[in-house]
Amino acid sequence: MQTSLFDGIPTHVLFAHFVVVLVPLTALAAVACAVRPLVLRRFGLVLPLLALVCVVLVPFTTGSGTWLEEHVQENDLVERHAEVGEQLLPWTVALLAVSILLWWAHRRRTSPAPEDGAGTRESAGPRLVVRLLGVMVTLVVAAGAGYVTYDAGHSGAKAAWHQPVQRRLGQQD
Numbered sequence: 001m002q003t004s005l006f007d008g009i010p011t012h013v014l015f016a017h018f019v020v021v022l023v024p025l026t027a028l029a030a031v032a033c034a035v036r037p038l039v040l041r042r043f044g045l046v047l048p049l050l051a052l053v054c055v056v057l058v059p060f061t062t063g064s065g066t067w068l069e070e071h072v073q074e075n076d077l078v079e080r081h082a083e084v085g086e087q088l089l090p091w092t093v094a095l096l097a098v099s100i101l102l103w104w105a106h107r108r109r110t111s112p113a114p115e116d117g118a119g120t121r122e123s124a125g126p127r128l129v130v131r132l133l134g135v136m137v138t139l140v141v142a143a144g145a146g147y148v149t150y151d152a153g154h155s156g157a158k159a160a161w162h163q164p165v166q167r168r169l170g171q172q173d
Contacts, residue, residue: 004067012064016156019054019061019088023149026050027095027142033102034138040106048103051096058089077159084152091145098141105134 006014026047033040033047040047062085069082 004064010064010068010071012061012068015057015061015064016153019057020149020153022050022057023054023088023092023095024146026054026099027145030095030099030102030138031135031142033099033106034135037106037109040102041110045103048096048099051092051099054092055089055096058092062086062089075159077155077162081152081155081159084148084155087148088145088152091141091148094141095145098138102134102138105130 005011029039029043029047029050033043065082065085069078072078
């Protein structure tokens with residue numbers, strides 16, 4: 001998914017800003033939904049849809065970053081940024097999977113029980129264990145997605161704004 005410029009601005013910069021905002025917000029929303037089912041009831045299908053948007057945006061961002069990488073001076077900072085950026089897609093896919101599972105589990109929990117008695121609900125003990133596991137998995141995935149997003153954004157900012165020191169102490173322009 002290679003794109004280059006939009007109105008003279010590298011599209012990577014535009015896509016990256018969407019990713020840097022949307023992935024952490026979706027991760028926080030997933031944690032809130034895992035911890036408080038009332039929040040998940042309000043979010044409904046919006047949580048998995050937000051996560052899906054993240055999954056779709058990441059390849060556009062990395063593709064446009066590949067194009068940009070070919071048009072800037074090669075250095076270690078750009079290489080590091082590219083490596084970290086490539087790690088983001090698996091985390092957003094995991095965030096999507098967790099979001100879908102949270103939504104599905106909530107729907108299953110809140111759906112009416114069958115009238116014939118088949119498929120009786122499990123007792124409170126196993127439900128609590130499953131819920132705690134869900135919260136822990138959500139926390140791990142959200143933290144991983146948030147950290148990799150931060151690391152990619154930070155390394156990208158360093159690559160964009162870093163200027164090698166050209167003067168030694170005491171030198172004048």
